[in-house]
Amino acid sequence: MSPTGPTGPTVIVEASPDTPLVWFDVAIRGGASADPNGVEGLHRHAALLARRGAGRRARAELDETLDGYGAAIDVSISRDAVTLSGLALTRHLDAVVELAADVLAEPMWSEDEHARLLRETPQVLDEIRDDDSALATRWFDWVCCPGHAYGRTSLGTEASLARIERAAAVDLWRREVVADNLVIGLAGDVDEAAAARVVARLSERLPKGPRPVSAPVVPAETARGRRVILVDKPDRTQAQLRIGHLSVRYGDQDTAALAVAEAVLGGMFSSRLMQEIRVKRGWSYGAGCALRRSRLPHWFEIWMAAGIDVAGPAVALTLDLLADYAANGPTDDEVDFARSYLVGAMPFHVATARQRMQLAVRDAVFELPAGFTARLPEALAELSATDVRAACARCLDAGSAVTVAVTTADQARGALEGAGAGALTVVDHDEY
Amino acid sequence: MTQSWQLEAEAAIGRGVTAKRFRLANGLGLIAAIDRRAPIVALQTWYRVGSRHEQPGATGMAHLFEHLMFGQTEELPPGEFDRLVERTGGESNAATWVDWTYYRLSLPARDLPLGVRLESERMQHLVLEPVPVEAERDVVTNERRERVEDDVDGSLDEQLMAQAFTVHPYRWPTIGWMEDIRALALPHIRDFYRTWYAPNNACLVVVGDFDERALLSLVESHYGHIEPATLPAASRIVEPEQTRERIVRLPKPIATDRLLVGYKAPGQDDPDWATLEIIATMLAGCPSARLYRRLVIEREAASSVDAQLTPFHDPSLLRLAVTTARGHGADEVIREIDAELAAMAGHGDGTGKPPSRGEVEKAKAIAETDFWSALVDLDGKAEALGHYETALGDFRKVNAIAERLAAVTVDDVVRAVNTYLRPERRTIVIAEPEPDSAEEAA
Numbered sequence A: 001m002s003p004t005g006p007t008g009p010t011v012i013v014e015a016s017p018d019t020p021l022v023w024f025d026v027a028i029r030g031g032a033s034a035d036p037n038g039v040e041g042l043h044r045h046a047a048l049l050a051r052r053g054a055g056r057r058a059r060a061e062l063d064e065t066l067d068g069y070g071a072a073i074d075v076s077i078s079r080d081a082v083t084l085s086g087l088a089l090t091r092h093l094d095a096v097v098e099l100a101a102d103v104l105a106e107p108m109w110s111e112d113e114h115a116r117l118l119r120e121t122p123q124v125l126d127e128i129r130d131d132d133s134a135l136a137t138r139w140f141d142w143v144c145c146p147g148h149a150y151g152r153t154s155l156g157t158e159a160s161l162a163r164i165e166r167a168a169a170v171d172l173w174r175r176e177v178v179a180d181n182l183v184i185g186l187a188g189d190v191d192e193a194a195a196a197r198v199v200a201r202l203s204e205r206l207p208k209g210p211r212p213v214s215a216p217v218v219p220a221e222t223a224r225g226r227r228v229i230l231v232d233k234p235d236r237t238q239a240q241l242r243i244g245h246l247s248v249r250y251g252d253q254d255t256a257a258l259a260v261a262e263a264v265l266g267g268m269f270s271s272r273l274m275q276e277i278r279v280k281r282g283w284s285y286g287a288g289c290a291l292r293r294s295r296l297p298h299w300f301e302i303w304m305a306a307g308i309d310v311a312g313p314a315v316a317l318t319l320d321l322l323a324d325y326a327a328n329g330p331t332d333d334e335v336d337f338a339r340s341y342l343v344g345a346m347p348f349h350v351a352t353a354r355q356r357m358q359l360a361v362r363d364a365v366f367e368l369p370a371g372f373t374a375r376l377p378e379a380l381a382e383l384s385a386t387d388v389r390a391a392c393a394r395c396l397d398a399g400s401a402v403t404v405a406v407t408t409a410d411q412a413r414g415a416l417e418g419a420g421a422g423a424l425t426v427v428d429h430d431e432y
Numbered sequence B: 001m002t003q004s005w006q007l008e009a010e011a012a013i014g015r016g017v018t019a020k021r022f023r024l025a026n027g028l029g030l031i032a033a034i035d036r037r038a039p040i041v042a043l044q045t046w047y048r049v050g051s052r053h054e055q056p057g058a059t060g061m062a063h064l065f066e067h068l069m070f071g072q073t074e075e076l077p078p079g080e081f082d083r084l085v086e087r088t089g090g091e092s093n094a095a096t097w098v099d100w101t102y103y104r105l106s107l108p109a110r111d112l113p114l115g116v117r118l119e120s121e122r123m124q125h126l127v128l129e130p131v132p133v134e135a136e137r138d139v140v141t142n143e144r145r146e147r148v149e150d151d152v153d154g155s156l157d158e159q160l161m162a163q164a165f166t167v168h169p170y171r172w173p174t175i176g177w178m179e180d181i182r183a184l185a186l187p188h189i190r191d192f193y194r195t196w197y198a199p200n201n202a203c204l205v206v207v208g209d210f211d212e213r214a215l216l217s218l219v220e221s222h223y224g225h226i227e228p229a230t231l232p233a234a235s236r237i238v239e240p241e242q243t244r245e246r247i248v249r250l251p252k253p254i255a256t257d258r259l260l261v262g263y264k265a266p267g268q269d270d271p272d273w274a275t276l277e278i279i280a281t282m283l284a285g286c287p288s289a290r291l292y293r294r295l296v297i298e299r300e301a302a303s304s305v306d307a308q309l310t311p312f313h314d315p316s317l318l319r320l321a322v323t324t325a326r327g328h329g330a331d332e333v334i335r336e337i338d339a340e341l342a343a344m345a346g347h348g349d350g351t352g353k354p355p356s357r358g359e360v361e362k363a364k365a366i367a368e369t370d371f372w373s374a375l376v377d378l379d380g381k382a383e384a385l386g387h388y389e390t391a392l393g394d395f396r397k398v399n400a401i402a403e404r405l406a407a408v409t410v411d412d413v414v415r416a417v418n419t420y421l422r423p424e425r426r427t428i429v430i431a432e433p434e435p436d437s438a439e440e441a442a
Helices: A042-051 A059-068 A088-107 A111-129 A132-143 A164-176 A194-204 A255-267 A272-279 A310-328 A332-349 A354-364 A374-381 A384-397 A409-417 B059-066 B082-087 B107-124 B130-149 B152-164 B176-182 B186-196 B212-223 B271-284 B288-297 B330-345 B357-373 B378-392 B397-406 B410-420 B433-441
Strands: A010-015 A021-029 A074-078 A080-091 A182-188 A228-234 A238-246 A286-289 A299-307 A402-407 A422-430 B006-012 B020-022 B029-034 B040-047 B089-095 B101-106 B204-208 B246-252 B258-265 B302-309 B318-325 B426-433
Touching: A010 A194, A010 A354, A021 A194, A021 A354, A021 B288, A021 B357, A042 A074, A042 A088, A042 A164, A042 A182, A042 B288, A059 B176, A059 B288, A059 B330, A059 B357, A074 A088, A074 B397, A080 A088, A080 B357, A088 A132, A088 A194, A088 A402, A088 B101, A111 A132, A111 A164, A111 B302, A132 A182, A132 A228, A132 A238, A182 A194, A182 B040, A194 B302, A228 A409, A238 A310, A238 B130, A255 A272, A255 A286, A255 A299, A255 A310, A255 A332, A255 A374, A255 A384, A255 B029, A272 A286, A272 A299, A272 A310, A286 B130, A286 B258, A299 A310, A310 A384, A310 A402, A310 B378, A332 A374, A332 B101, A332 B271, A354 A374, A402 A409, A402 B246, A409 A422, B029 B212, B029 B378, B040 B059, B040 B089, B040 B378, B059 B089, B059 B101, B059 B130, B082 B101, B082 B107, B101 B378, B107 B204, B107 B212, B130 B152, B130 B176, B130 B186, B152 B246, B152 B258, B152 B318, B152 B410, B204 B318, B246 B410, B258 B330, B258 B410, B271 B288, B271 B302, B271 B357, B271 B397, B288 B302, B288 B318, B288 B330, B318 B330, B330 B410, B357 B397, B378 B397
Parallel strands: A010 A182, A228 A402, A228 A422, B029 B204, B246 B426
Antiparallel strands: A021 A080, A021 A182, A074 A080, A238 A299, A238 A402, A286 A299, B006 B020, B020 B029, B040 B101, B040 B204, B089 B101, B258 B318, B258 B426, B302 B318
């Protein structure tokens, strides 16, 4: 990784001539967690609108030109960044980068597209409500830790979308798309000279002002006590389950220890959750857990899709497993095994130039030291089982676990109420 | 090369990588491609058995094996397969589709011998006993609930194939019908294993950082002694030509209509398959594609549209998937699809344009990007080699089909639309909001 100087974007280049393709990611720090209160969805709206016409080209011409190169420029929104991702055949790289530079520096901010996007977004909500897994995640994000910035939806709600104004999107873009606020990653068939040219093109027309100060995102206190949100949807044969609580940030002092902890509990096929839920009981096709990787403290989350007839027992067993694990942590043998797995797996995560670039961009967005993730194996080597158990005790909390179940209330309510998961609230699946 | 191996074919696969196909006397195929850009290997074992090789009443058998093959063997106690792979940092998985089943190991390069030993062991010595089989049966029924019963797209997909095919085995789902999964009997499960899991029905694909001579020696030492099986004669079931449109409607707890439209299309080895792949891209494969622009942007009648041509050995479907927008319905979308296809066929109603050379070149540029994207990592290269070798009989067809895509012309497109994308050749399945859901969405 190489910052271009005391000011300017952070730049990451991973060259590889394996294929005649170049990928570039432009991460704009900020992201959905910085949406104004009550205007959730603004970052997403601004980014998609910027992509719908820029420079001299309206949306249709921009799409036509990109497709003609066999290229793509896509927009994605995370809690911590808006990312413009490009893919181009090497011979078209300069032309495609020019189009991306237009999107960054000179969006058209079409009134028509603004109105169209406001009509389209509620339909994305419909699609989420039609998908049990996506719906469970959306609800879990909302209810896991009320008041936490990561709990606010990046997509928005019908109410918040109604408050989005074009001028606010324009203002957000002008404030956040400044050179100092960007992380630019390049990977693939690109040499040093071409990389320098691409970085210059992407950033030279942007304002040179300082990085904006993000809206304060202060993690709320963890809500105490267990609770269950049953998202009622008709005709379900299963319960899509999410169980978890607020934990720590990726990059925290416990990151390496938690990587081991998460592998033992639910990060491998031989993990405790897979063995207890799937292998021994056949209750769910899969069961796993992860600490959400983000710049600020985020959720520790367990997921599975249990048959509706075993949803209650599955929740009860999972909470027992989590409580035992938080109290006692993994055994020495489990720590050795998981460490061997994680160290051995690292070459697969950095095998391609694009993977290396994306990991480095993520570390930069999270404001971690360069190479933080790539050096995790070194940190893992120094860990003791005692370290991992201490991290489990500090970072896992079955007593505050929130359970979200997308299922049919008539059939699952009684069993979930008896699962020891706390007070149960039933909500309708299209309520949020 | 050791004397037991016969080199059968050799071809470049991407930049700087050459793939070679070798064969042992017992029929085992081995495709080896050295790629030393990372200290890892992809080891995949492809079996020429998929759901098309099942019998009515015993559907889901091939997919069940995708689960059972990770179980106990004569040498490995339950769970040991996964533990051995995970201790290295590697990953294992498997996939089943209509024409094939394959088992994937991603391993550190130094652990390739372990991978070959494990794959050889489970090809020969899988232990199929009642308790573990019942446990996996439960897991598979839950997988089916998650992917089909509780998933509107999964249930639409299943119904499309069930309605579009009347006699061909593509008519049943790869995961199997629920009642069949529950009824698969242990003796039949054991018979299936003995019938299909044999060296002359398999091809190993190894891509990554290894020494070719050492690999040949290693594979021969683990597989050379295995006797070939007597394989059943290949099925020659031919689906009768479809002459009437078929439409099915299903009530679902969804907000708006969703539809799948499947047009009968040739198998992947047919020269017209490449033309239809270009047509699929022209219809919905990019932001400027015809149906995306018409349905999503101009009419705002849909929130999403997708086109996919299935890469099957036998004739299958070009599928259009559409989620309608609020206030719009499936019938309106079908009319718009018809108008766009009529324009592509050269006899439109004036609301669409005939295909141009520039439009075809655009789709070919996207196909070129897709081709290279599929070859970026070792697993992708191995999957491409394994699929073409297993489904079409020759891994070199990965390049041949890329060449066919690059050669498609406007005339090819017009002819293929007129030949294949006709209403009488299509099946439509529509998921409609149940009455309660419809009221809430309104």
